[in-house]
Amino acid sequence: MTSFQSTIGDEEGIAEELAEGQREISIAEFFEKNKHMLGFDSGARGLVTAVKEAVDNALDATEEAGVLPDIYIEIEEVGDYYRLVIEDNGPGITKEQLPKVFGKLLYGSRFHAREQSRGQQGIGISAAVLYSQLTSGQPAKITSRPKGQSRAQYFELIIDTDTNEPEIQADEETTWDRPHGTRIELEMEANMRARQQLHDYVKHTAVVNPHARLELREPGLDEPMKFERATDELPAETEEIRPHPHGVELGTLIKMLEATESYSVSGFLQEEFTRVGKKTADGVIDNFRDVYYGRELSWSPPRAHDDRDVASAVSDAVANKGAEATTAFAEGVAETVGNNDRISRSELADIVDTVAETVEGDTGKTFGGTVRENAVDAGWRAVTGGDEADESAESDDGGPEESPLVPDVYALVDEATSTRKDDAAVRAMAEALARRFENLDGDAYRITRDDLERLVADAASFVAEQRDATFGETARENVVEAFWSRARTVPDDPPKVKSIAGDRDAAADLLEAMRTTDILAPPTGCLAPITAELVEAGLRKEYDADFYAAATRDAEVHGGDPFIVEAGIAYGGEIPAEGSVELLRFANRVPLVYQRGACATTDVIKHIGWRNYGLDQPGGSGMPNGPAVISIHVASTNVPFTSESKDALANVPAIEDEIELAVREAARELKSYLNKRRSMQQRREKQDVLGRILPEMADKVSEVTGRPRPDIDGALARIMNNVSVEREVDGETVTLVVENHSDVNEQLDITDIVSTEPTDLSDGTVVDMDGEWFVQWKPEVPSGDERELTYAVGGDPEFEVSVGGVETEKLTVND
């Protein structure tokens, strides 16, 4: 099956292409041929798919209108057919919109948008309409009541299968008890064999849309299935975004370059991509220059003792400018050059320009383009040892004349290689390298990093051959890095967009530059994650479990589309303990019902070692067993499915990684819950056994020694590493002794309810509640320590102490 992933960013999707290619045949025939891809391959599945598409639509419509969804689904048997009714409380629909939304196959506003939404392809509901029409011959019956209107509108709609044009057959006013919303009624050939999938779909929709109220009636149900909402919070509104530079592929980039109205690369980047401003664009362009043009190697300017002299070289190159201006110019250039550790030819040109302008200002002489060029050439020869080197560099075997670049190259090679390298080898390497630099085209020593790497490797193998000295991979890398980091990005303007668009290599260079530039992750405003809190609330609502955990990851990018993965786990309680755990899969808040085995989420779950998290997993891999529900939600502007029917997520490594991290995050909480539960259970068992044994032992020793039975509560509390709260009443003074025998500090919340008014509290607060006094302390008791909480009370009071802040298993109260 074709992966939808491959069409990301393309102008057209597979389905649309298919449809276009099939214009000559009728749309009915097209549908017939492709219905397996659209989820209508059987009567059982068709019904589920129709419900799914209609409910997805209804949810999107209500959310877009800012209304909390209230959706009613009814399936009835009508003779040989089934009638499907879906009602929502959305904004309703106008007659003009109607054919577009329900009628025309492949109409969809979302298809080009990078925005998270349920229906991505615009195939869904119209395919359901067509399916119903083709199987039952009945039109789709649509009732709509826009907000604020007293009457509703009733339409009947069929699709002309020859032209793929919808036709409204009936249009009349009617009454409807919903204040606003849309109702669609479809009759189709179907069966209820997929009842379980239908129930799962609706239940899972409720889990993942805790803000929605859902109701399902179908012939097999005695009572309608109702799902109440768990939150009144609508999902955050999403906004469209442009693609992210890290996500596009070369083909897409070329298409974007061809289509853009921007003239410059900078404008193109800022205009067409998200998270690219002037600064980021400049960063990308600098990287692009490095890849496309290469950098210029830089060299040390001549020092005082060198026989080369920038000032006199420049001075000689200038004619007819008068001694004063010439000297000022030559000395200005020489001084600025001398201030640099290293300099490239372009930098020298810059310096010459700057100094020339200054001198022009000071002296009134004009230093024109030719003069400046001559000055740059002369100065550059002085820096690099110019002309004579060109001639000596003809033989590769190290002629008697040494390149003037050698000392500079030697210094860098020496610095970059380990001190253990033989000096002769380093020198040989420097000479070999310098010769190769001399052979570069032009005199600016311009080279790309790839070429530099090749050149260094070549020199290294030459040295290895000649000198029997090895320059290993690390040494070579260090040498490359030493030169590259000192090389200068060239000032040349990048080529214009049009020429890059026509030059595949240049476009590839641009793509590489985009990928190597640090760019902020795409904004997540285009995504509406459920949020960990509501993932948990959704599970909590539909599964009566002992434990819930959820995690939402930060947004990541795949194919220029940001995505967010969320995972939730429910454990224990009423969830059946037999068999494997239940996996709920969601994409953009839509439950995935079919093709579980083909889904990336399933693969990820199977590869996690669940034993580590306290779940049973026969053989250490595969679906874990036990009373757990795992839900995974992938929200993206473009969810990669394995097929058009949107049943299973494709195996995209970036997304799989995030799924794994999200699941593991939630699973870690499960693990600590299970560990704690296990330790509490052990503690309870220990407490049970010791609670039986120790009194018997105390009885026995009192019997043997002939003494009264000892009080063993203190010993018990100590054994259980417990917190013990014991009341001592001495006359009018009441003392609660809190002893912490556990190995952690305990933050307790102690309330003593007293029937007469207490006075002289040691600390804490007292509240009078209708003749009962609530004395409250919140003592922190360090491990192994104790606190005394005292107050005075008259008469013959009754007490009742309650202790919070510590598990009951860890508490011994002796009131």
Add this chain to the structure above:
Amino acid sequence: MTTESDARDELIDLAADFYDQFAAGSIPEMTLPTRTKSNIEYDEESGVWTYGDRTSTRSANSVRGARKLLKAAYTIEFLANQLDDDRSSTLRELYYLSESWNNDEAQFSSQDESNDLVEDLEIVTGVTREDFHMRPEESGAKVMGPLELREQTNRGDREIHCQLDVGQGGYQIPNNPDTIEFLDNDAEFVLCVETGGMRDRLVENGFDEEHDALVVHLGGQPARATRRLTKRFRDELDLPVVVFTDGDPWSYRIYGSVAYGSIKSAHLSKYLATPEARFIGIQPEDIVEYDLPSDPLSDSDINALESELEDPRFQTDYWEEQIELQLDIGKKSEQQSLASRGLDFVTDTYLPERLGEMGVL
């Protein structure tokens, strides 16, 4: 050692300790020396091996520990009552008797458990189990030799001569040999023999009469009573003691428990061990010298020998030399292998030669 009423008081004191611990709000516990090989030390003064300073604590802090202490409380009660009634019982009877206790948690799950507990109580109270009136199921072994003694029995005192008044089997050592009083003897030395077959051979050959030897049958790992009596022969009659066993690592341990004390009863070493006891054979050296029929050492034999090299009780030049020799030749021989030289070889040749070498004869 202790008297019987002392024994009872010690037990009650232990119960009272538990009581006081409860009453003070602390966790009842019982501290014992750690009973492992690494925690036995040579006691210069007495020349035996006893427990070192390392201790283990049986605490009610855990379910296991609490069960142990509960069982201890029940056992204390049982023993105290037994002493009150002047009755006695065997270790095995204690194990079965626990079934009659009204508390499932207090019942012993195996006889090892009840045996261990009685040993724990011995150690903590400093009272021997004989004084608790507890005896082992297997009674002590037998003595044959020129010795006259008086034994207190349930049926009154009996005066017995261990050659003249006994049959071929010899005098049966009672469970508590401290009830024996030595009257008269002509013995020259004590010969402890591991196997019953060899003892019978010596008696049949008249070795005890010929050499005035007290032949003590050890019967494998010797019972406490046997070891106690051997020690009394040495201490009270001033007789040299030699130990005659098979030539394998397991038999050296039998010698070790006679001479140095056993790891499990190291608390009683001063009472049971006879540090002057010497090993007569079969020595690894003898296997070579007499060219005795032998079996190859098994892996477990080798492990046992190596473990003996580490055992503090065997860290003497003599034993290191012998054990290393045995590991070297890779052979072991039984006492009976001497029969390969004829039935009288052991009594006529081997023993007299070895005893002569050792300066006993």
